[in-house]
Amino acid sequence: MIGRFLRQTLVVARRDFVAIVFTPTFLIFLLAPLLMLGFGAIGGAGAARLAEGSVDRNRVVVIADAATGPRVTAADAGLRTVFRSEEAPPALEIRAPDADPLRQARALFDAGDIEVSAVLAGPIETPQILHGPRGDRSAAYLRQLAERVVLGERAGADGQIVTATLTEVQRSGATSSSRQAAGFFAVFAIFLVTLLLASQAVGMLAEERGNKVIEVLAAAVPLEAVFLGKLLGLFGVAILFIGFWGALGAQGIMLLPPELAVASALQPAIGLPMFALLFIVYFIMAFLILSAIFLGVGAQASTMREIQMLSLPITMLQLGMFALSAAAAGNPGAPIARVAELFPLSSPFAMAARAANDASLWPHLLAIAWQLLWVMIVIWLGARLFRVGVLKSGGGLSLPFRRKKPVAEPSS
Amino acid sequence: MGDRLALHAAGLVKSFGGRRAVDGVDLSVPSNMIYGVLGPNGAGKTTTLRMLLGIIDPDQGDRTVLGCQQPRDAGDRIGYLPEERGLYPAMKAREAIAFMGALRGLPWQLGRSRGAEMMEAAGLGHVVDEKIRKLSKGMAQLVQLLGSLVHQPDLLVLDEPFSGLDPVNQERLEKIVFAERDRGATVLFSTHVMAHAQRLCDRLAIINRGRRRFEGTVDDARSTLPMRAHLVPRDPDGVQTLLPPDAVEAAGGGFDFTVPPEGIEPVLARVIEGGHGVAGLSVERPSLHDAFVSIVGQDGREMHR
Known part of the structure; x- marks a missing residue:
């Protein structure tokens, strides 16, 4: 009985796998992440260009005479080494003072060619610093700049106050931030892949219903086998997808110079090989749980319009699980992390994040057992829902795979 | 069996x-x-x-x-062609037959080869590797029928x-x-x-x-209705009084009537003894169509009674 059920499941899975993979549209689906990255890059480049345009015209201005100006410029060059480029204050501009430097400073805020966020005017030891509504940080920078100029003057000819020796030291273990980065990466990657793959299950039955094949299937095999077969077929597609991008990503990382290698930024507490293994296991759990729900819910729809309408709450549910798990990744050990780790729909995501933040292995064994239990419950419920939805012939839940014994044949 | x-x-x-x-x-x-x-x-x-x-x-x-109380237990021995035909349009005809066989336990490879043979025998040999969407409705219907037979149910x-x-x-x-x-x-x-x-x-x-x-x-179904007779007398004048009450005059001077339960012979005897003679006689059993209409119609009358 089990053997026949398995065989029927595999027949449906094989059909679905072949029907999805051996089509030109699958190529588009396979390259979807590339398209997403492409669109993201285009959007990012556009936004960066807009931001750059605004930054280019941003200025802090020092109104200083010919003697002070070069010293200010030199101090500015030294101070800027402290900042990353995206955090650096606006570019410095030196202006020669006129008869009324304060009036000159105020007038600069109305200049059309540049956007002034702060202006320093007057003697360098007792300067007046004017700033716009959002220029308080620029004003603070100008104050630091003035102090550095003054301290430099007092220090003597070379302007050095402190002579320091800088030595780079390599860390032996992962930092908290690199662990959290690995946690976020895991949550986001599982979310992205399940978003791409599991939500496909919603529309899986549309073809059968449209072509009236469902009755042929229902007459030949138990609907539970159809359900599991579809899940398995889609799972095969998911593995192909992950395998393709995993192999491509691994090759890409190997080609990168060591200082740019992504893996070096991800330092999960549990170790990279175990983290990779758990990532795969949790992806499988997330995929099976969510796909089973989506397939069961999708079976209730009878038109494409209904399927589209069902897709929205399902996507919202996925986003909710992502948000919960991302919060767990950012707050390891917090109550919200525990909730996310225990709630069946978010557990695979949150536990992947935990693998990044915590080196213990036993919680994962428990979590996998817990998730497996839920996979079975959800698949069983999904299959029941599927049967009721597909044939509208439900009538209460009964134990799965229940069969009455054959009886003696009647005589004519 | x-x-x-x-x-x-x-x-x-x-x-x-x-x-x-x-x-x-x-x-x-x-x-x-x-x-x-x-x-x-x-x-x-x-x-x-x-x-x-x-x-x-x-x-x-x-x-x-x-012999099974649960029909699914005998699933591999049953073939089914539903009223609403359904095949995957992107599948090749031979693959569709093999798929339906595989659902019933037939190995794919055997299903493919048998499918091709069956299509050849049914006059569809030229579309064995055509996709279902390219077949006519009638052809697709035959392919589905062959799919329900391929595992020899x-x-x-x-x-x-x-x-x-x-x-x-x-x-x-x-x-x-x-x-x-x-x-x-x-x-x-x-x-x-x-x-x-x-x-x-x-x-x-x-x-x-x-x-x-x-x-x-x-x-048995046809026997639920009495037989109908068509009699052509040599002299039709006054013959209707000798025939069963439902006799109606048909074209060409003949009469149609229901054969009474005692048979056609007493009717013939009365006609001949009355001196009308018999130019032609045919007795027809009712068709299944007549029996069906009668049984279903009777059902309708009972409903409205």
Whole structure:
């Protein structure tokens, strides 16, 4: 009985796998992440260009005479080494003072060619610093700049106050931030892949219903086998997808110079090989749980319009699980992390994040057992829902795979 | 096969939304026969077949299919062509047949090779590797029929198999049905086209309004109505008084009437003794169509009474 059920499941899975993979549209689906990255890059480049345009015209201005100006410029060059480029204050501009430097400073805020966020005017030891509504940080920078100029003057000819020796030291273990980065990466990657793959299950039955094949299937095999077969077929597609991008990503990382290698930024507490293994296991759990729900819910729809309408709450549910798990990744050990780790729909995501933040292995064994239990419950419920939805012939839940014994044949 | 009855159902009941689609149907289908389930549209034929196949469960009643109380336990020995035909349009014809066979336990490779052979035999050899979407409706329907046969089932269930087929394909289908019975299979099919039923059925059941109204052979069904006679007397004047009361004058001076229960001979004797002579006489058995209309019509009259 089990053997026949398995065989029927595999027949449906094989059909679905072949029907999805051996089509030109699958190529588009396979390259979807590339398209997403492409669109993201285009959007990012556009936004960066807009931001750059605004930054280019941003200025802090020092109104200083010919003697002070070069010293200010030199101090500015030294101070800027402290900042990353995206955090650096606006570019410095030196202006020669006129008869009324304060009036000159105020007038600069109305200049059309540049956007002034702060202006320093007057003697360098007792300067007046004017700033716009959002220029308080620029004003603070100008104050630091003035102090550095003054301290430099007092220090003597070379302007050095402190002579320091800088030595780079390599860390032996992962930092908290690199662990959290690995946690976020895991949550986001599982979310992205399940978003791409599991939500496909919603529309899986549309073809059968449209072509009236469902009755042929229902007459030949138990609907539970159809359900599991579809899940398995889609799972095969998911593995192909992950395998393709995993192999491509691994090759890409190997080609990168060591200082740019992504893996070096991800330092999960549990170790990279175990983290990779758990990532795969949790992806499988997330995929099976969510796909089973989506397939069961999708079976209730009878038109494409209904399927589209069902897709929205399902996507919202996925986003909710992502948000919960991302919060767990950012707050390891917090109550919200525990909730996310225990709630069946978010557990695979949150536990992947935990693998990044915590080196213990036993919680994962428990979590996998817990998730497996839920996979079975959800698949069983999904299959029941599927049967009721597909044939509208439900009538209460009964134990799965229940069969009455054959009886003696009647005589004519 | 060994089963004396391929299929047995007792008191099947199924309601949808408070309406009884099937209301206590009993069926006994002997093995190795062509058995027809006849009925007008909406009679409950398809629902009955779906219950017999285990696609839906009855609200009440029992069914035994090929010795199994759960039809699915005999699933690999059953072939089914549903009323609403359905195939994957992107599949090649031979693959579609192999897929349907694989669902019933036939290895893919064997299904492919058998599918090609069966298509060749059915005159579809030229479209073996065509996708379903490129086939005509009739061709696709035949492919689906072959898919339901490819695993050589012991019981073949066909729901309205002739609908949508042209006369050539209807004849092909009839040959296939006879060939399946000759192979040893039991064929159960539903139809509301009496001509097919009369040619094909060894036994039949007539279902109307969710209930079985008749069960027996085609001859049994035709025998539910008396025979009709057409008499042409040499001298028609006054002959009508000697004929049964329902006699009506037909064209050419003849009279049509129902043969009374005592037979045609007493009528002939009265006509000849009355000196009217007999120029021609024909006695016809009623067709299955007449019997069907009578049984279903009677049912309607009882409903309105």
